[in-house]
Amino acid sequence: MSFEENVRRVVPYVPGEQPNRPDMIKLNTNECPYPPSPRVEEALRGLNADSLRLYPDPAAAELTNALAARYQVKPEQVFVGVGSDDVLAMSFLTFFNSEKPILFPDITYSFYDVWADLFRIPFQTCPLREDFTICAEDYLKPNGGIVIPNPNAPTGLFEPVANLERIIAGNPDSVVIIDEAYVDFGAKSVLPLVERYENLLVVQTFSKSRAMAGARIGFAIGQPKLISYLNDAKFSFNSYTMSQTSLAVGRAAVEDEAYFQKITGKIIKTRERAKKELKALGFTFPDSKANFIFATHERLSAKEIFDSLRERDIYVRYFNKPRIDNYLRITVGTDEQMEALFAALREIIAGQGTAL
Amino acid sequence: MSFEENVRRVVPYVPGEQPNRPDMIKLNTNECPYPPSPRVEEALRGLNADSLRLYPDPAAAELTNALAARYQVKPEQVFVGVGSDDVLAMSFLTFFNSEKPILFPDITYSFYDVWADLFRIPFQTCPLREDFTICAEDYLKPNGGIVIPNPNAPTGLFEPVANLERIIAGNPDSVVIIDEAYVDFGAKSVLPLVERYENLLVVQTFSKSRAMAGARIGFAIGQPKLISYLNDAKFSFNSYTMSQTSLAVGRAAVEDEAYFQKITGKIIKTRERAKKELKALGFTFPDSKANFIFATHERLSAKEIFDSLRERDIYVRYFNKPRIDNYLRITVGTDEQMEALFAALREIIAGQGTAL
Numbered sequence: 001m002s003f004e005e006n007v008r009r010v011v012p013y014v015p016g017e018q019p020n021r022p023d024m025i026k027l028n029t030n031e032c033p034y035p036p037s038p039r040v041e042e043a044l045r046g047l048n049a050d051s052l053r054l055y056p057d058p059a060a061a062e063l064t065n066a067l068a069a070r071y072q073v074k075p076e077q078v079f080v081g082v083g084s085d086d087v088l089a090m091s092f093l094t095f096f097n098s099e100k101p102i103l104f105p106d107i108t109y110s111f112y113d114v115w116a117d118l119f120r121i122p123f124q125t126c127p128l129r130e131d132f133t134i135c136a137e138d139y140l141k142p143n144g145g146i147v148i149p150n151p152n153a154p155t156g157l158f159e160p161v162a163n164l165e166r167i168i169a170g171n172p173d174s175v176v177i178i179d180e181a182y183v184d185f186g187a188k189s190v191l192p193l194v195e196r197y198e199n200l201l202v203v204q205t206f207s208k209s210r211a212m213a214g215a216r217i218g219f220a221i222g223q224p225k226l227i228s229y230l231n232d233a234k235f236s237f238n239s240y241t242m243s244q245t246s247l248a249v250g251r252a253a254v255e256d257e258a259y260f261q262k263i264t265g266k267i268i269k270t271r272e273r274a275k276k277e278l279k280a281l282g283f284t285f286p287d288s289k290a291n292f293i294f295a296t297h298e299r300l301s302a303k304e305i306f307d308s309l310r311e312r313d314i315y316v317r318y319f320n321k322p323r324i325d326n327y328l329r330i331t332v333g334t335d336e337q338m339e340a341l342f343a344a345l346r347e348i349i350a351g352q353g354t355a356l
Numbered sequence: 357m358s359f360e361e362n363v364r365r366v367v368p369y370v371p372g373e374q375p376n377r378p379d380m381i382k383l384n385t386n387e388c389p390y391p392p393s394p395r396v397e398e399a400l401r402g403l404n405a406d407s408l409r410l411y412p413d414p415a416a417a418e419l420t421n422a423l424a425a426r427y428q429v430k431p432e433q434v435f436v437g438v439g440s441d442d443v444l445a446m447s448f449l450t451f452f453n454s455e456k457p458i459l460f461p462d463i464t465y466s467f468y469d470v471w472a473d474l475f476r477i478p479f480q481t482c483p484l485r486e487d488f489t490i491c492a493e494d495y496l497k498p499n500g501g502i503v504i505p506n507p508n509a510p511t512g513l514f515e516p517v518a519n520l521e522r523i524i525a526g527n528p529d530s531v532v533i534i535d536e537a538y539v540d541f542g543a544k545s546v547l548p549l550v551e552r553y554e555n556l557l558v559v560q561t562f563s564k565s566r567a568m569a570g571a572r573i574g575f576a577i578g579q580p581k582l583i584s585y586l587n588d589a590k591f592s593f594n595s596y597t598m599s600q601t602s603l604a605v606g607r608a609a610v611e612d613e614a615y616f617q618k619i620t621g622k623i624i625k626t627r628e629r630a631k632k633e634l635k636a637l638g639f640t641f642p643d644s645k646a647n648f649i650f651a652t653h654e655r656l657s658a659k660e661i662f663d664s665l666r667e668r669d670i671y672v673r674y675f676n677k678p679r680i681d682n683y684l685r686i687t688v689g690t691d692e693q694m695e696a697l698f699a700a701l702r703e704i705i706a707g708q709g710t711a712l
Contacts, residue, residue, distance in 0.1 A: 002528065002529055003451070003528065003529050003530050003531045003554075003555045006454040006501065006529075006530070007451055007453060007585050008449060008450050008453040008589060010589055010592040029411055031410050031411065034409065035406040038405075044400065044403050044601075049394075049396050049397035049400050050391040051570060052568050052569070052570040052605065053388050053390065053391055053569060053570065054382075055385055055570060056569075056572070082594065082597055082599075083596060083597075085593075085594040085596070086597070089593055089594060093364060093474075094363060094364050095359070095362060095363055096362065097364040098361070114593075115592075115593070118449075118589075144362055145359075171359075172359065173358055173359050173362075174362070175362070207411070212409065213412075213596070214408040214409065214411060214599060215408050216599040229363050232366050233364060236366040236367065236470045236471075237441075237470075237471070237474060238441040238445060241438055243570060243571050243602055244570035244571070245570075245599065246601070249408065
């Protein structure tokens with residue numbers, strides 16, 4: 001016997017590659033290709049190192065107030081955390097406390113089952129249809145909670161709000177979490193439903209559309225009761241999760257709506273152009289509303305393309321998982337990055353054509 | 357029935373007051389009265405806002421390498437988290453996974469029982485002796501893990517390393533966590549024991565001696581095996597907990613050893629002077645080795661003094677708990693702040709003397 005018998009064993013998760021070479025093209029972790037708002041730079045310059053000696057405001061009011069103003073809700077409807085992973089994990093812990101299994105799609109964000117295992121929450125996955133759309137009926141059976149990303153990852157598919165509303169309205173006894181990490185690239189948010197459904201929690205992040213993955217900021221919006229349960233759990237766990245610098249830069253980013261519209265608009269345009277190019281190159285893909293495209297090629301295997309791109313210092317994401325192991329998840333970068341990607345793909349496809 | 361039946365109910369923790377008025381004297385949350393190292397200011401100025409668009413290094417190498425160099429251990433012996441609360445909570449989750457109760461003192465840091473409840477870890481407290489010292493024998497019975505702060509909070513008492521080594525050596529089947537949040541103010545660390553005991557995890561923080569409570573940085577040092585279990589759990593939960601700004605300012609602080617020695621030395625001097633003053637005013641207290649003094653008055657009740665100080669805009673900490681409800685925890689501030697405190701105490705004590 002040793003202390004190791006009492007160690008909680010988890011499947012070690014290996015985070016996606018974070019290579020960092022000057023000339024590489026990094027389209028593998030859905031980061032924003034543009035810098036954060038210039039106001040974030042100003043906020044950084046304005047930070048007072050002296051004030052770091054004090055604990056941050058545990059209520060994170062500076063940031064929750066800015067978010068409340070932006071999303072036209074009350075500050076007590078906003079919860080913030082260290083990235084949406086922190087917000088989601090805390091939400092699982094707080095709301096999924098039933099003997100009945102929680103439900104989520106079989107093809108989805110890879111952390112849901114890990115958190116469920118970690119917190120010993122039973123779960124059951126609901127298979128997406130062949131075209132990767134969600135079947136609302138699957139979520140109308142007894143359950144201990146529901147979590148659905150919209151747009152879904154890694155498919156990029158957007159589920160119409162009406163379809164999600166059926167699920168939310170049909171589950172008054174469960175908290176339904178809609179994970180909108182990728183909602184700002186042309187999809188529609190379920191936020192207007194928060195007023196009507198007290199079991200709805202909407203989670204978003206600063207890591208994609210606000211170009212601040214490095215600042216670790218996520219948030220949830222729901223009715224005040226839901227948010228107060230989350231805060232109770234959070235305060236009991238760690239009162240001070242948000243550093244003073246994150247609060248300051250987060251607020252600065254939220255307050256620059258014009259910049260937010262500008263960069264998300266640019267990414268949407270690049271994505272739509274990329275769809276045409278990829279189609280011309282023989283790819284098919286669900287019609288993404290996210291900042292990535294989930295594509296499969298008519299002839300070449302995804303793994304083959306992935307490896308060939310990597311040799312050229314272009315990184316995309318490949319998941320060796322059932323049903324999606326012939327797809328590549330390609331983050332939408334700048335126009336220049338995408339041109340370099342298309343050029344490389346043309347080469348790879350042509351080279352393969354002659355070799356066969 | 358409603359979704360609320362599945363909500364995890366916790367005792368809502370109310371964080372200590374964080375009032376913020378220009379003339380107030382804040383001696384209630386054990387923050388450092390001096391600013392962080394000037395290198396932290398430089399690091400803030402040197403931060404590149406553009407780089408915030410990228411995810412931080414999940415391994416936090418910049419910071420773990422700096423800590424490894426400072427504490428003369430290997431980088432794979434260092435785990436970092438969002439304040440020591442995050443590090444401790446993750447350690448509870450990872451290592452205290454037994455049916456047997458974990459053990460900690462009855463008078464101690466107030467989060468231990470909360471985390472145990474949150475993770476459904478059975479626990480049992482071991483009463484401190486009347487003089488607030490730890491009885492090592494209490495920790496030599498079957499248990500699922502042990503956590504002891506040294507110096508203890510809120511007593512400030514330092515337990516000799518040999519006494520803790522008895523506990524560590526006597527529990528090869530349990531992970532023993534020594535929480536050294538306050539070790540840098542003249543106490544002795546158990547870090548040299550890490551080499552010999554694979555069940556020892558030492559946790560420290562940047563919030564006190566490094567004057568960076570606002571940056572949210574804590575760390576643990578242990579043998580590589582223990583740290584790898586912690587990392588497995590952390591990566592499964594949230595791969596990217598440390599923001600880029602925290603990594604940069606944390607590293608800058610660790611690298612300025614001279615400044616660290618200077619401010620901890622100043623606090624120690626002020627504390628020793630404060631002990632004499634408090635004694636002269638009729639207070640008694642355990643002989644603190646922390647950056648606070650846990651004092652009780654021969655005549656006036658702690659609550660009375662607490663309220664009177666508060667009226668004068670001087671904040672100290674009062675715990676309405678068994679055995680310690682006649683004590684005040686007074687953070688050691690600057691000499692000027694302490695002079696103001698003594699003047700106020702003189703007034704309060706004299707006023708009370710004549711009124712009686």
